[in-house]
Amino acid sequence: MQNKGAVTEFILEHYRHFNSAALVDAAVAYEKHLAEGKKMMITLAGAMSTAELGRSLAEMIRQDKVQIITCTGANLEEDIMNLVAHSHYKRVPHYRDLTPKDEWALLEKGLNRVTDTCIPEEEAFRRLQKHVYDIWKDAEDKGERYFPHEFMYKLLLSGVLEQYYEIDPKNSWMLAAAKKNLPIVVPGWEDSTMGNIFASYCLKGELKASTMKSGIEYMTWLADYYTNNAGDQGIGFFQIGGGIAGDFPICVVPMLYQDMERTNTPFWSYFCQISDSTTSYGSYSGAVPNEKITWGKLGIDTPKFIIESDATIVAPLVFAYLLGW
Known part of the structure; x- marks a missing residue:
C-alpha cells in the first residue's frame, strides 16, 4: 500500500461503521483490484461534472486509477462547460425556497439550475456550440463518423477553447481523459444539451444523424473492449449514482455470455455503487448488488x-484514498 496522506488517515481513524465503513471497505478493495493488475470502469450519473468531481477524478485518470469511463452526455459536456465558463456560474444555496416565479426569473437570465448551481447558458452552451459544430461539420464533409466523446476530444485537443479557460486545466477530467485518449462510453447521449443541439442541426438539414455514432455502436465497441481487456478475471465496476450510466455498460457481460454464447466471459470482478436511491419496488438504481447475480452480471464471489x-461527498473521499491524499 502506498503512503497515505492526511485525508486517508482521517478516514481510516474515524470511518468505522455503517456507510462510512462501507466506504473504507470499497476503497481498500478497489486498491487491491488494481494491485492485482485488473482494470476498473467508473460510471458517472447525475451532475457529477457540475459538482466539480474533476478536481479528484482528473488525477485518478492521470495516475491510471481508472481505465475506462461510462458517463451521461450531461457529464461529458458539463466538465467542459465548467472549464470555459466557471466564473459565470451562479450558486443558489437557498434553492429549496425558490418559488416557480423565482425559477422562471433564473430561466430569463439564461441560468439553468442543477440543485444549488446554475449553469450559464450563453457562456457555457453557446460558447461550445459554435466550435463543436465546426468539428461535426468538418467530419461530415470528409465522410467521417465518430462517437460523441471523440468529437469532444477533438474539440479539447484542438486548443480552440484555451482562450476561454477559467479554471486550472488540471481540474478538468475531460481534458485529462482527452490527453490519455481514455476510452469513454456515453449511452443516451441524445438527451444531453449537445445531443439536443446536434439533433436540431439534423432537423434543419445542416447535419446528418449518421455522422454521430450511435448507442448500439457504443455497445458493440464495449463488447470488444471487455473481451480484449477482461482476461479471465473480469473488469471492475465503480458506479457513481444510478441510471443509464450504470445500467448500459453492466449489461455487456450477460450479453456476451448469453446472446453471444461466449460462456467463458468472466463476470464483473468488483462492484461498488454510491447511491442515495434506497431499495424499493422495481428500482434498479436502488437494487442491492446481489440482484445482479440473477441477471448474470456479478458472480457469487464478486466483491x-x-x-x-x-456521491458528491463519498466519491472524492474514495478517490483521495486511492491517490494517497
Whole structure:
C-alpha cells in the first residue's frame, strides 16, 4: 500500500461503521483490484461534472486509477462547460425556497439550475456550440463518423477553447481523459444539451444523424473492449449514482455470455455503487448488488459494496484514498 496522506488517515481513524465503513471497505478493495493488475470502469450519473468531481477524478485518470469511463452526455459536456465558463456560474444555496416565479426569473437570465448551481447558458452552451459544430461539420464533409466523446476530444485537443479557460486545466477530467485518449462510453447521449443541439442541426438539414455514432455502436465497441481487456478475471465496476450510466455498460457481460454464447466471459470482478436511491419496488438504481447475480452480471464471489450516501461527498473521499491524499 502506498503512503497515505492526511485525508486517508482521517478516514481510516474515524470511518468505522455503517456507510462510512462501507466506504473504507470499497476503497481498500478497489486498491487491491488494481494491485492485482485488473482494470476498473467508473460510471458517472447525475451532475457529477457540475459538482466539480474533476478536481479528484482528473488525477485518478492521470495516475491510471481508472481505465475506462461510462458517463451521461450531461457529464461529458458539463466538465467542459465548467472549464470555459466557471466564473459565470451562479450558486443558489437557498434553492429549496425558490418559488416557480423565482425559477422562471433564473430561466430569463439564461441560468439553468442543477440543485444549488446554475449553469450559464450563453457562456457555457453557446460558447461550445459554435466550435463543436465546426468539428461535426468538418467530419461530415470528409465522410467521417465518430462517437460523441471523440468529437469532444477533438474539440479539447484542438486548443480552440484555451482562450476561454477559467479554471486550472488540471481540474478538468475531460481534458485529462482527452490527453490519455481514455476510452469513454456515453449511452443516451441524445438527451444531453449537445445531443439536443446536434439533433436540431439534423432537423434543419445542416447535419446528418449518421455522422454521430450511435448507442448500439457504443455497445458493440464495449463488447470488444471487455473481451480484449477482461482476461479471465473480469473488469471492475465503480458506479457513481444510478441510471443509464450504470445500467448500459453492466449489461455487456450477460450479453456476451448469453446472446453471444461466449460462456467463458468472466463476470464483473468488483462492484461498488454510491447511491442515495434506497431499495424499493422495481428500482434498479436502488437494487442491492446481489440482484445482479440473477441477471448474470456479478458472480457469487464478486466483491460487492453499496454506499448509501451523497456521491458528491463519498466519491472524492474514495478517490483521495486511492491517490494517497
